[in-house]
Amino acid sequence: MGKEIVESGYNEIAEEYLKAKNEDTLIFAKKLEEHLNSGAKILDAGCGPGIPIAKHLARNFQVYGIDISAKQIELAKKMVPDGNFKRANMLDPGFGNETFDGIICLYALIHVDRTKHLEILKRFYNLLKTPGYLLVCMQLEDWEGENEYLGTKMFWSGYGQKQNIELLKKSGFQIIWQKDWANPRDSNDRHLFVLCKK
Numbered sequence: 028m029g030k031e032i033v034e035s036g037y038n039e040i041a042e043e044y045l046k047a048k049n050e051d052t053l054i055f056a057k058k059l060e061e062h063l064n065s066g067a068k069i070l071d072a073g074c075g076p077g078i079p080i081a082k083h084l085a086r087n088f089q090v091y092g093i094d095i096s097a098k099q100i101e102l103a104k105k106m107v108p109d110g111n112f113k114r115a116n117m118l119d120p121g122f123g124n125e126t127f128d129g130i131i132c133l134y135a136l137i138h139v140d141r142t143k144h145l146e147i148l149k150r151f152y153n154l155l156k157t158p159g160y161l162l163v164c165m166q167l168e169d170w171e172g173e174n175e176y177l178g179t180k181m182f183w184s185g186y187g188q189k190q191n192i193e194l195l196k197k198s199g200f201q202i203i204w205q206k207d208w209a210n211p212r213d214s215n216d217r218h219l220f221v222l223c224k225k
C-alpha cells in the first residue's frame with residue numbers, strides 16, 4: 028500500500044533528501060508569512076527534515092512539524108532545535124481544533140492516497156483558527172502511481188488542478204492565491220501551490 032511505501036521510502040532516503048534540499052521553496056513560506064503575526068503558531072505537515080521551511084519559519088514563529096517518517100523527524104529535531112516535531116500521520120495529526128494560525132504542507136499531500144485528500148484538507152481546516160491560512164502544494168495533473176525516486180520505490184497520488192481547487196473549496200477554504208510553479212532546476216518538479224483562508 029502507498030502509506031507503507033512512502034514511510035519506508037523516506038526512512039531510507041532521508042539523508043539524501045536533506046542533502047538535495049535548497050532554498051527555492053522558501054518563496055512559499057514567505058507567501059504564508061505575509062498573513063501571520065510574529066509568534067503565530069504554524070504546523071508544517073509532512074515537514075521532512077525541516078529544511079528549508081521549518082528552519083526559516085522558526086526564526087519568527089512557533090513551529091510544529093509532523094511527518095510519517097521517523098527518520099525525517101529525527102533529522103528535523105537535529106536541524107531545527109527551536110521547532111516541535113513528532114512522528115504523526117496527516118490523517119491523525121494529534122492536535123486539537125483551532126490550534127494553528129497557519130499550516131504549510133509542501134510536497135507531502137502528493138504522497139497520500141488521493142481518496143483521503145478531502146478528509147485531510149477538512150482536518151487542516153479544523154486545526155486552523157479563524158482567520159487561519161493554509162499553503163498547500165498539490166498535483167497539476169490527475170495521476171497516481173509508483174516510481175523510482177532517489178533510488179527507492181515511491182508512491183504518488185493526486186487529482187488535477189481543477190479538482191484540487193474544488194476539494195479546497197469543499198473543505199471550507201477561500202482561495203486567495205494560486206500558482207503553477209515549475210522548479211527551474213528540475214523539469215519533473217512542476218506543481219500547484221495554493222494559499223487559502225479559513
Ligand SMILES: C[S@@+](CC[C@H](N)C(=O)[O-])C[C@H]1O[C@@H](n2cnc3c(N)ncnc32)[C@H](O)[C@@H]1O
Nearest residue numbers: 037073074075094095096116117133134135138
Ligand atoms: C517530498 S517530502 C517533503 C518534505 C518537506 N515538506 C519539503 O518541502 O521539503 C514528503 C514528506 O511527506 C511525508 N509524508 C508523506 N505522507 C505523509 C503522511 N500521511 N503524514 C505525514 N507525513 C507524510 C514523508 O515522510 C516526507 O518526509
